[in-house]
Amino acid sequence: MNGTVELIIDGKPLELPTIVGTEGEVGIDIATLRNKTGCITLDPGYGNTGACKSAITFIDGEKGVLQYRGYDIAELAQKSTFIETAYLLIYGELPTTTELTEFSALLSENQMLHADMRFHFDAFPPSAHPMSILSAMIHASSSYPSPKTHGKPLSESFPYHAARLISQVRTIATSSYRKAHGLPMSYPKSNLKYTENFLHMMFSLPGEEYEINPEIVKALDLIFLLHADHEQNCSTSTVRMVASSQANVFASASAGVCALWGPLHGGANQAVLEMLEEIHREGDDGTKFLQEVKNKTGNRRLMGFGHRVYKNFDPRAVIIKEQCDKVLAQLHKSDPLLDIAKKLEEIALNDEYFVSRRLYPNVDFYSGIIMRAIGIPMDMFTVMFAIGRMPGWVANYKEVMDDRESRISRPRQIYTGATLRSYKPMAERA
Ligand code: ACO
Numbered sequence: 001m002n003g004t005v006e007l008i009i010d011g012k013p014l015e016l017p018t019i020v021g022t023e024g025e026v027g028i029d030i031a032t033l034r035n036k037t038g039c040i041t042l043d044p045g046y047g048n049t050g051a052c053k054s055a056i057t058f059i060d061g062e063k064g065v066l067q068y069r070g071y072d073i074a075e076l077a078q079k080s081t082f083i084e085t086a087y088l089l090i091y092g093e094l095p096t097t098t099e100l101t102e103f104s105a106l107l108s109e110n111q112m113l114h115a116d117m118r119f120h121f122d123a124f125p126p127s128a129h130p131m132s133i134l135s136a137m138i139h140a141s142s143s144y145p146s147p148k149t150h151g152k153p154l155s156e157s158f159p160y161h162a163a164r165l166i167s168q169v170r171t172i173a174t175s176s177y178r179k180a181h182g183l184p185m186s187y188p189k190s191n192l193k194y195t196e197n198f199l200h201m202m203f204s205l206p207g208e209e210y211e212i213n214p215e216i217v218k219a220l221d222l223i224f225l226l227h228a229d230h231e232q233n234c235s236t237s238t239v240r241m242v243a244s245s246q247a248n249v250f251a252s253a254s255a256g257v258c259a260l261w262g263p264l265h266g267g268a269n270q271a272v273l274e275m276l277e278e279i280h281r282e283g284d285d286g287t288k289f290l291q292e293v294k295n296k297t298g299n300r301r302l303m304g305f306g307h308r309v310y311k312n313f314d315p316r317a318v319i320i321k322e323q324c325d326k327v328l329a330q331l332h333k334s335d336p337l338l339d340i341a342k343k344l345e346e347i348a349l350n351d352e353y354f355v356s357r358r359l360y361p362n363v364d365f366y367s368g369i370i371m372r373a374i375g376i377p378m379d380m381f382t383v384m385f386a387i388g389r390m391p392g393w394v395a396n397y398k399e400v401m402d403d404r405e406s407r408i409s410r411p412r413q414i415y416t417g418a419t420l421r422s423y424k425p426m427a428e429r430a
Contacts, residue, residue: 009037023058040412047308051237051409056089056395057229061309066316068229069093077319082224083107083194086391089229090162090398104194106163111188111197113137113171114144121179130383131267133176134169135257141168142250154401161249162394169390170194173383174201195221198387203375215330216374219323220384223367226316227385229392231309235259235266239393243400244409256393257386263303266385269364269371272304273378276337279344286343294353302348304365306357316363324366333373341369 005028007014014036017029027050034040043049058067066073069088076085080094087095087103095103120140124133146164149157175185178201186204188197195217203210230236238259242252260266279289293300307314328338345361348354368381376384400406 007033009039012037019053021053021058023060034412040414042414045308046232046237051232052240052400054232054396054399055092056399057231057392059231059309061307061311064310064313064315064318066230073226073315074319077222077225080225081193082221082228082388085225085228086166089391089395103163106159107167107194108188108190110146110160110164111167111171113141113168113175117141117144118185121175124176124179126180126182128176128180130173130176130180130380131257131261131386133179134172134383134386135254135261137172137176138165138169138250138257139254141165142248158249158398158401162398165249165253165394166390167194169387170198171201173380173387174198176383177202177377177380193217195224199374213330215327219327219370220374222323223320223370223384224388226320226363226367227388227392229389229395233265233308234262235389236392236396240396240400241409243397244406246401249394249397252397253390253393256389260386260389261382266382266389268303268362269368269381269385270378272341272364273337273368273372273381275303276340279340280336284340286340286347290344290347290351294351302344302354302359304368305348305354305361306359307362310360310362311358313360314362317361317365320363320366320370321361324370327370327373331373335369335373337372338369341365 004015004017007016014033016033019027019029021027030041041049056069058070059065068076068085069092071080071088071094076088080088083104084095084100087100091099117137117140120137121133124136141164146160149160171188177183178185184206186201188201192200192212196212198220199212199217200210232240235256239252239256242255243249263271275289279286282288289300290302292298293302327333328335345365348359354360367384368378371381371384372378
C-alpha cells in the first residue's frame with residue numbers, strides 16, 4: 001500500500017490517504033470526502049467503517065486473534081485475573097504490585113451503594129428484568145457523586161469513577177437478583193476477592209454462608225476476563241458515541257448496558273439457553289431445530305453461532321469450552337441441555353449451511369452452560385456479561401476523553417423519504 005488511494009467520482013479523481021495500524025490493518029481516510037466531493041459513504045451495520053483509532057484491543061477475525069493491549073487473550077486467560085486485566089485495559093499496562101493493591105483498595109472503597117439507592121431498587125416491580133434495573137441504577141449512580149470526586153476535574157476524579165463502576169456493577173447486579181428472589185441485601189466481605197465476593201453476595205443466605213469453590217471462582221473470573229473488551233462492538237460503540245457528547249461515564253456505561261441487552265449482542269447467552277430449553281421441551285435432539293434454521297423457518301437462528309468479526313473461530317469460545325467441561329466434571333453435573341448443545345455443535349460444524357457461511361460457536365454458546373451449572377438464573381446471564389465488559393467500556397470512555405482530536409459522533413445518512421411537498425389540510429387527506 002503506497003499511502004494513498006485514488007477514488008474516481010464522475011470521472012474526477014480524488015486522492016485519499018491510507019492509514020496503517022500497528023498490526024498492519026489498512027484504512028482509507030475519507031475525512032475530506034464530503035467537503036471535496038459532496039458524497040458520503042454508505043455502510044449499513046458499519047462492517048467496513050472504522051469509527052475511531054484505538055489502542056485498547058486488537059482483533060483479527062480471520063485468524064481468530066484477540067489481544068488486550070498487545071497481550072494474547074489465551075495468555076491472559078491462563079495467567080491473569082479479571083481485576084488485573086481490568087487495570088491493563090483501562091491504564092494500558094499490567095499493574096505493579098503497588099498499583100494493583102491500590103486499584104483493589106479503590107474497588108473495595110467504592111463497592112457499597114449510596115444508602116438512598118435502595119429507594120430506586122424498591123420502586124422496581126418484582127418482574128423487572130435485571131438488565132433494566134442495571135442500566136437504570138448505573139445511571140442513577142451519577143446522581144450520588146462521591147465526596148472524593150465532587151467538583152474535581154475528570155483527570156483527578158476518573159480513577160474513582162472507574163473503580164466505582166467496576167465495583168458497583170457487581171453490587172447492583174447481586175442486589176437486583178436478591179430483590180427479585182425476596183432475599184435480604186447481602187454485603188461484600190473484605191476478605192474476599194472480586195469474583196468470590198460476587199458469589200457470596202449472590203448466594204449467601206441468612207445464617208448459611210455460600211461455600212466458595214475455587215473451580216467455580218476460576219470459571220466465573222475467566223468469563224468476566226474473556227468478556228472484558230471486544231473492540232468496537234455494538235455496546236462499546238454506543239459508549240463511545242455517548243461519551244463523544246461529553247456525557248459522564250455513568251451515562252455512557254448505562255447506554256452500553258442498554259445496547260448490550262439485545263439478543264443479537266450480549267442477550268445471546270440468555271437466548272442460547274432459551275433455545276436449548278425449547279429444543280429439550282419439544283423432545284428434539286437438535287436435528288429438527290437445525291433443519292428449521294436452515295430453512296429459515298420463522299427466521300430462526302442458531303443462537304451462540306456466528307460473529308460479525310470472527311469468521312474461522314472465536315478464540316474466547318475455545319478457552320471457555322475447555323473451562324465448561326472442567327466445571328461440569330467438577331460439579332458432577334450431567335445436563336441434558338449440554339448434550340443438546342454438543343449435538344448442535346457437532347452437526348453445525350459439519351453442515352454445508354453453517355460451513356459455507358463461516359458460522360462457528362461464539363463465546364455465548366458455552367458461557368450460558370457454565371453459568372447455569374453455577375446456579376446463575378438465565379435472566380442474569382446478560383448482566384454477567386455487563387459486569388465483565390465494564391472495564392472495556394471504562395477504557396473506551398477514557399480513550400475518547402483523552403483524545404484531543406475527538407469530535408462528537410455524528411454519522412450522515414442517505415435520505416430515502418418523500419421529497420418536498422405542501423401541507424394538506426385535513427379535508428383534502430383521504
Ligand atoms: N444461525 C443461522 N444462520 C445464521 C446465523 C445463525 N446464528 N448467523 C448468521 N446466519 C446467516 C444469515 O441468515 C445469513 O444468511 P444468508 O446469507 O442466507 O442471508 C448469513 O448467515 C450472514 O448473516 P448476517 O446476519 O449478515 O451476519 P452478521 O455478521 O450481520 O451477524 C450475528 C452476526 C448477529 C452475530 C449473527 O451471526 C447472529 O445473529 N448470531 C446469533 C446471535 C449470537 O450468537 N450473537 C452473539 C454474538 S457474539 C457477542 O455479541 C458476544
